[in-house]
Amino acid sequence: KQEVTQIPAALSVPEGENLVLNCSFTDSAIYNLQWFRQDPGKGLTSLLLIQSSQREQTSGRLNASLDKSSGRSTLYIAASQPGDSATYLCAVRGYNQGGKLIFGQGTELSVKP
């Protein structure tokens, strides 16, 4: 059974700091991994999608890496801003789960001015 874990559950940093969010998964037989952002009371916004054949993806100040063999992904946020405050979720789509997306519990990020 695929399990997705995100540590830490919550993180508070001062504005301007570079930070890393972690995502680990137990079954490396995946099609891809996707990072989302969720603001309070809102839906999920897709940030980055990494296919299993890729090592990383970048979008603006965001960089996501994937190490399939070790079952890990990181989301790097450069020069954090208060507007980055949100919950960040990772999700994996695995071969052995019928292609279904399995979500982590999320990391709640707070960036202080």
Place this chain on the structure above:
Amino acid sequence: DAGITQSPRHKVTETGTPVTLRCHQTENHRYMYWYRQDPGHGLRLIHYSYGVKDTDKGEVSDGYSVSRSKTEDFLLTLESATSSQTSVYFCAIRASGEETGELFFGEGSRLTVL
């Protein structure tokens, strides 16, 4: 914007009443999903559809049914709502790619069952 609209956005109902939530998409995607999100449980898949009239169960399908009579609409029905079905419900679509496509979510429907 993946062109996903959920309705209603908020609903309060009483135990035992039927409830239908609608998900509408404008971009003709084949795969559509219904998730629920609850504190402590995260996002859990209820049902999904891989085409008109083609649906399958997710991990928490008991008490829910779905229908997809048109590509653009995916309906989630609670035949007889219970308090345990109080939740935020999200519809999602998968953009192109049988297994590799990106998932996009709607804004959610907040359901309260009294």
